[in-house]
Amino acid sequence: MKKNAFYAQSGGVTAVINATAGAVIETARRHRDRIGRVYAGRNGILGALEEDLIDVGRERAASLRALAHTPGGAFGSARYKLKGLEENRAEYERLIEVFEAHNIGYFFYNGGNDSMDTAHKVSQLSSRLGHPITCIGIPKTVDNDLPLTDNCPGFGSVAKYVAVSTLEAAMDVRSMSRTSTKVFILEVMGRHAGWIAAAGGLAGDGSAGQPPQIILFPEVAFDERAFLERVERTVARDDWCVIVASEGARYADGRFLADAGTRDAFGHVQLGGVGSMLADLVRRELGLKYHYAIADYLQRSARHIASQVDVDQARAVGRAAVELAVAGENAVMPTIERTSDRPYRWRIGRAPLARVANREKTLPKRFITRDGFGITAAARRYLQPLIRGEAYPPYRDGLPRYVTLENRAVPKRLG
């Protein structure tokens, strides 16, 4: 009997997660012999737990096509981590109960480390309960911190946004430094991994006078004295200094430079304020005029400056997820395998969820210059292809034509 498919978005959304969603839906439609209806979770996995499913088949075809160029999470995403099987077996059983009630045999979970863990557990438990569900993880994270894949869809576009923004802001600061701002700080995302901050390094070629003159990575312990010396020396040489700072920048003892003290649903510290903290330091210790920008959600939703390579890969992992499922694979995640830097070439591979779940890939040492403030040639070779190509959305009257889906509910079958 044909089984239905369930797709859910998880965690922080990206400029291209909907491109993945669109590809999953299209590919499932091409396998009507194997896959029945396609449902999506309203607000991610919560939609499954609450039996609040969206009937994707009731959307207009043009709307589904427009997912390829629409940022955010079209069905709603959630920061909701299922606990361990022992701690909260009831929640997994509820998931499986809802899947059974709607004849769902395929679970596509589009997220980061936590989501791969959930998908893996659902696969295991459903087998044990005698109603095996094919669980495929689909990589998505701007943080680029998933292991076993060369890079993660969502990262290339945020990398392009950060590189372009760093370049543009630097041209601004450089042209006004004589009488105005000397130090500009761009605060970017990346709680535990410096991939996004590293992408700012693409704004220049790393030589003297090229922006950004300083990058602060979570992977390098913040040394206040070395930092201030570097800022002072840069301003003496170039008259201005552009700094890209990761929100995850921290001291040697592990404390974040700016810890707002609050925690999100996953128990992660909620960060913010590195930009203002550094600006204050520069003003207080060096007396230099500063400005700072905090890109925050703008960086991960900036579909208007998405990378074509990123969009292509986001769609490719979506397609591959469905192809793996119909080929009988289970508890795997399609990966991106790089086969060549120049010319850049990649293909889709796969990794078992058990090996992906709950592991983080931080920036390797060989990607960071010895002084800790820049990126190496190896980092450039890795990062550069990921920001290539401009995947512009269509516009009308000056604004991108992003789609909002109707998201009609599937009638409930359970209490």
Added chain:
Amino acid sequence: MKKNAFYAQSGGVTAVINATAGAVIETARRHRDRIGRVYAGRNGILGALEEDLIDVGRERAASLRALAHTPGGAFGSARYKLKGLEENRAEYERLIEVFEAHNIGYFFYNGGNDSMDTAHKVSQLSSRLGHPITCIGIPKTVDNDLPLTDNCPGFGSVAKYVAVSTLEAAMDVRSMSRTSTKVFILEVMGRHAGWIAAAGGLAGDGSAGQPPQIILFPEVAFDERAFLERVERTVARDDWCVIVASEGARYADGRFLADAGTRDAFGHVQLGGVGSMLADLVRRELGLKYHYAIADYLQRSARHIASQVDVDQARAVGRAAVELAVAGENAVMPTIERTSDRPYRWRIGRAPLARVANREKTLPKRFITRDGFGITAAARRYLQPLIRGEAYPPYRDGLPRYVTLENRAVPKRLG
């Protein structure tokens, strides 16, 4: 005898001020019979005061063409306001001395209110001293606060950036509000005028559930209770709330919401921190999860998302400035005159500098909804055409191909 021309950029740079510069240079080259060499001031007016002139004729033709798509100030700009004639006559005399030494008969000053004042005074004094210099002001300001012109080059592109960013961030927040951020604040520029904040209103159509649900203008006294009530009501209705806040938002007594306490060279209060101030208020009083972005320089340097209308107008005022000069006009500024909203039509007019100088045009009352938190249909009719068209720069390897000029110095003739 043929006179040389001097062009200088002043104040905060924009995504399109170089497009104006390029048009000035091209148009001057088409009037070789009247205009000799074209010089630019290194770091704006300081280049004249210090006799640090740039020989624009020594740049490659391709570089000059690339000015049309390059943000920042290609010759350097300055925040440097000449004082009143009585207070600092020596500075004006020095300007005129340098102009005479280099046979400069045309002064093109590309800036905001302060610069129009300077250009006006140079025109007056040079006549009185018997060496009349043709002084043409060229409008430029992201703040859109110059009088007598329908809008200012630089504004349309920042307006487009803010509208697109607000839309994109709203799609992000909306898709995650169930378990994550409820309130998102985007802090934008606009010290005394709410034009940029108003542009954020274009992200939605103003109806319920459309972003931004709240805009804070400098023109509307901030009422903390009304603001918090509106946030609370919005979150109850939509589950999320996007706020666009002008850096110039202030209380009824005139105090800015966030006054960093420092002042720039023009004596203006240096602002920053409205975003974090509001976020803290929302957290403290309503207990809602928030995020905030500070666009800062990113918004005014974002040439990658420039408005085509803005680029066209930036070039048009540059061309017109030179045409006015060779036609014998003096102490005037080319303006943009709107002749029709739908279809949008505009033409170049002109205004005497005496009437432009030191006046600010704030957002009219009829552009702000009665509750003070949104923009009216009249505002939309005004703003919408200004963000039309995507004037994408060329790219190479994923980054815009912005030009850096050689900026070779003209040999000094004075001590």
